[in-house]
């Protein structure tokens with residue numbers, strides 16, 4: 001049983017040929033929530049604060065509401 005060596009990258013990380021799933025990392029802009037919560041004054045609040053006290057909810061445009069983004073920093 002030898003290791004399966006990829007002809008494309010020879011074991012280098014971030015290879016599209018042998019890593020089928022792209023690397024997803026938590027979106028730091030919304031802290032993985034997918035949405036941004038803030039008061040009408042523009043102060044950042046948490047999701048809990050939003051549901052208890054109200055406020056403004058806005059879909060995160062960085063991750064498009066997914067809460068995670070494809071990590072393409074290997075390029």
Ligand SMILES: [Zn+2]
Nearest residue numbers: 006009015018
């Ligand atoms: Zn590879």
Ligand SMILES: [Zn+2]
Nearest residue numbers: 027030060063
């Ligand atoms: Zn986000």
